[in-house]
Amino acid sequence: xxxxxxxxxxxxxxQQLLEPLHLVAYMADEPMYALQALGFEGYWPxxxxxxxxxxxRVPAEVVDALFYNFVPGEVAACIPAVWDITTxxxxxxANREGCVxxxxxxxxxxxxxxxxxxxxxLAIRAALNAPTEGRILYAGLRSLPVPDEPVTRLWHAATLLxxxxxxxxxxxxxxxxxxxxxxxxxxxxxxxxxxxxxxxLDPLSDEQLESVxxxxxxxxxxxxxxxxxxxxxxxxxxxxxxxxxxxxxAYDCLEPHExxxxxxxxxxxxxxxDAVGYDFEFEAPKx
Numbered sequence: 258x259x260x261x262x263x264x265x266x267x268x269x270x271x272q273q274l275l276e277p278l279h280l281v282a283y284m285a286d287e288p289m290y291a292l293q294a295l296g297f298e299g300y301w302p303x304x305x306x307x308x309x310x311x312x313x314r315v316p317a318e319v320v321d322a323l324f325y326n327f328v329p330g331e332v333a334a335c336i337p338a339v340w341d342i343t344t345x346x347x348x349x350x351a352n353r354e355g356c357v358x359x360x361x362x363x364x365x366x367x368x369x370x371x372x373x374x375x376x377x378x379l380a381i382r383a384a385l386n387a388p389t390e391g392r393i394l395y396a397g398l399r400s401l402p403v404p405d406e407p408v409t410r411l412w413h414a415a416t417l418l419x420x421x422x423x424x425x426x427x428x429x430x431x432x433x434x435x436x437x438x439x440x441x442x443x444x445x446x447x448x449x450x451x452x453x454x455x456x457x458l459d460p461l462s463d464e465q466l467e468s469v470x471x472x473x474x475x476x477x478x479x480x481x482x483x484x485x486x487x488x489x490x491x492x493x494x495x496x497x498x499x500x501x502x503x504x505x506x507a508y509d510c511l512e513p514h515e516x517x518x519x520x521x522x523x524x525x526x527x528x529x530x531d532a533v534g535y536d537f538e539f540e541a542p543k544x
Contacts, residue, residue, distance in 0.1 A: 263508070264501035266516060271422045271504050274523040275380065277530050278415040281359040282307070288355030295343040295351055302342075305335040307352035310345035311397030323393055325427045326437030328460040349401070357409050363533045364408075367526060374407040376522035379515055380414035387417070387507035392424035418507060425503030429496045438469045443493050446485055 282288050283304065292303030309320045317333040324332065339348070361368050381403060389396040398417050404410045430440050438461065445455035452458055452470055461469070473479040478489035485493065508516060 263505040264498065266508055267422075267504040268497075268501045269520065270383075270508065270516070270523070271418045274520065274527050275415040276419045276422075277527050278360065278412055278523075279356075279419040281356045281363070281412075282352060282416070285356070285359035285363070287359040287362070288352050291351040291355030291358075292348065295347055297339070297342060301331075302335045302339050303348070303352075305332060306339040306343065306345075306348040309336060310348045310352075311394065311401060313345055313397075314340050323427075325430070326440050326457070328438070331460060353404075353409065353412070356412050357406075360408055360412060364526060364529050367529060368408050372522040373411060373526065376519055376526070377407045377411035377414060379511060379519040379522075380418065381410055382510055383507045383519075384414040384417035384421075386510040387421045387504075391428055392421050395421040395424050418504075421507060422500065422504040426496075426500045428503060429499035432499070433492055433496050435492075435496065438466075439473060442469055442473060442479070443489075443496075446479065446483065446489075447493055451483055 288307070289300060289303060292307060295303075297303040297306065305320065308324075309315070312319065312323070314337060317336040320336050321327060321329075321332040343351075364373075367373060385399070385403070387395065389399060395417060398420055401413075404413050430436075435443065438458070441455060441457050442452045445452045445458065448455075452466060453463075458466055470479060470483060473489070474481070477486055478492060480486050480489075511519065
């Protein structure tokens with residue numbers, strides 16, 4: 258299999274088929290309520306607690322560096338204060354329980370299928386095969402026990418591979434000289450949005466956002482209408498290509514027919530997620 262094909266496989270599997278399974282952590286109600294049951298108020302304390310929990314009780318500066326693209330001060334508003342409320346172990350357990358509950362609800366009858374169980378086994382093999390060098394969040398997740406139950410096992414594998422890719426994406430961004438807020442501007446433009454309409458840029462004032470965009474204009478990466486210049490488009494494509502290349506070694510342990518099986522087994526699950534979506538009414542547990 259050529260390097261180009263390996264990179265394409267990594268994008269198809271990690272970004273398009275496994276990441277949607279992981280994203281229930283941020284977009285479904287069940288994990289949010291499970292974390293709030295620990296004592297968190299609102300959304301962000303539980304987010305930062307559960308996602309950084311594999312690192313243990315580290316300072317805000319460490320989490321901020323690793324998460325890369327949050328506005329200065331966002332992480333410090335929650336870390337380390339969240340650890341006055343609960344422990345990393347409890348945050349991990351609550352988040353996992355909520356995510357698996359959400360997947361069971363959304364996937365319905367598919368959760369008991371032999372295809373899901375096979376996908377879980379193949380995905381966890383790849384997830385435990387990825388290199389740890391330079392992948393700090395992934396390495397923290399690798400230290401956690403691997404679940405036996407198929408849905409939990411699949412979500413854990415998706416989380417490992419998603420965060421491994423994310424660590425690699427940070428490497429690609431740093432190498433390209435794109436900082437965290439510039440990365441959000443690139444993401445907005447790439448999806449056809451104006452930067453101000455991109456939700457993760459909301460914490461920036463108009464003046465701060467304009468300063469970020471102006472910096473990209475000065476470098477010849479963004480044009481006067483807030484679109485990519487040819488150089489900006491090329492750099493964005495290069496960043497994504499490097500990200501895919503860095504994600505590819507995880508799948509070297511799978512035979513070509515196993516990769517085909519994994520793709521085939523995951524496609525119906527993602528189709529169900531797409532059909533149901535994450536925007537739904539879920540009744541919060543009574544206190």
